[in-house]
Amino acid sequence: MxxxxxxxxxxxxxxxxxxxxxxxxxxxxxxxxxxxxxxxxxxxxxxxxxxxxxxxxxxxxxxxxxxxxxxxxxxxxxxxxxxxxxxxxxxxxxxxxxxxxxxxxxxxxxxxxxxxxxxxxxxxxxxxxxxxxxxxxxxxxxxxxxxxxxxxxxxxxxxxxxxxxxxxxxxxxxxxxxxxxxxxxxxxxxxxxxxxxxxxxxxxxxxxxxxxxxxxxxxxxxVGPVGAYGAGSRILAWFWSSIDTIAVAATLGPAAAGLYTRAYNINIQLKEPFSALDGPTRQALITVRNRDGQVTAQAVIMLRLITIAVAGIAAVCAVLREPIVMLLLGSQWLAAAPVLGILMIGLPARIALNFFDGLAAVAGSMPNMILRHILMCGVIGGGVFLAAPYGMRAVAGLVCGALYLALLLPARAGERRLTGGRLPLLGAMAPGLAIGGGMLALGEFVLVPLANGSQILALLIVLPATALIALLIGLVLPASWLPDALRRRRRALLRLGSREALT
Structure with missing residues (x-):
């Protein structure tokens, strides 16, 4: 039908x-x-x-x-x-x-x-x-x-x-x-x-x-138990993803809340393209589950590539936090730049948590999703009001750390049967996080100092350099890390480049 x-x-x-x-x-x-x-x-x-x-x-x-x-x-x-x-x-x-x-x-x-x-x-x-x-x-x-x-x-x-x-x-x-x-x-x-x-x-x-x-x-x-668990998990997710804004507003006032939320909004806009994969990814994993009963190999390939892409983009945006704020918002919003940089460091973990929630939904292991969000509520909800008097940066840092902490929560039996546990997924994230960390260090300590304080020059230096790095990474990734379609396209691109070089 x-x-x-x-x-x-x-x-x-x-x-x-x-x-x-x-x-x-x-x-x-x-x-x-x-x-x-x-x-x-x-x-x-x-x-x-x-x-x-x-x-x-x-x-x-x-x-x-x-x-x-x-x-x-x-x-x-x-x-x-x-x-x-x-x-x-x-x-x-x-x-x-x-x-x-x-x-x-x-x-x-x-x-x-x-x-x-x-x-x-x-x-x-x-x-x-x-x-x-x-x-x-x-x-x-x-x-x-x-x-x-x-x-x-x-x-x-x-x-x-x-x-x-x-x-x-x-x-x-x-x-x-x-x-x-x-x-x-x-x-x-x-x-x-x-x-x-x-x-x-x-x-x-x-x-x-x-x-x-x-x-x-x-x-x-x-609605059923699945809907009840789903609603419960989303309410908890709302709490830990919104309580930082409420804490900043209640402690530091409307203007600080506006600055913090503009930085948060830029972070979320960069998350949007990857969140768009959530629906197709869940449907794809359901198809694999119904056919094979296990989705480990497919999930590892997906998460590894997603993390490489997200970590690279997050690193570039963290390095260029001040030019981004200046271009998008104007000089009156420059106080939001440090907050943006800190939140960007947590972006790979935020996307991975969405992926883990998708796996839990596919596996029907909703209690683990609930536990993960309870952990986030405890850490963030209990910490942001303590951090808020120290400023917006302290709140952003607490949120970023909590995102990575939540990744370490072990998988329950339903997820383990479907994906082989949490360790293969965390291992899949490691290359992307290493690449992102390297790009962040290169930009922060080598490329940006070359601009000598000029934000326009920083853009002109950092963007071409990181684009070249991204191209090289795409060319040298092991073939086993790529889906069949991407592997064929890269092979065709390399063959085309070789023919052009010969002629």
Missing amino acids: TAETSIETDAIGRGTSRSAAGIVARGGSWMIGARLLRTMVTILGMIVLARLLTPSDFGVVALTATVTVLSLVILEGAIDVPTVRRDDLTRDDVQSMIWTALLFLAPLAGALYVAAPAIETAMQFEHLAPALRGIIPIILLQVFFVTGSALLRRQHRFRSAAMASLGSVTVYMTLAVILAALGWGLWSIIIAQNISMLLTALFVAHQTRIGLRWPRRFSFAA
């Missing part, structure tokens, strides 16, 4: 792709392409908005964003995880999940509306209460966005999922810039977010033919 015809029936099947490499290559190309374009649009919007809005405006937006991200991660856990994981999914199940989510979120949205003034008073953030009330429609619309996106990925309709993702941020950034230029301040962002989420939710609902229809047999069990 194809993805297109399965939409018309009660049972919602998976896409018909059988090759893991094919799913990652085709789905990954669409999702990564969309994320790259999303990142470009976001960065362009950031460049303009950083010059139209104040750090305090961004501080308020950062706190409202923690709320919308919380609702989003709850939905991703409760709806996205079981939609991807379950083999016997029906349209009634989907409608039950939608209504379960709405019945859960509606009271929370009402409580947020009532509590908003008290939250503003406690945080001492001007305009926070109306901003919190302004994001309530986004919270409810996310139900349809998450459900539709999950169904598109389940059916391997990655092109439609990519279009929804790209269209959402394009509408958001375009409207935000226009409204900010007209003097709407932080409301330019909130209004743009509402309109963007509405249009995106309508698009994915139309693509997957979901809506507000009450299921023929409503059941809270449609």
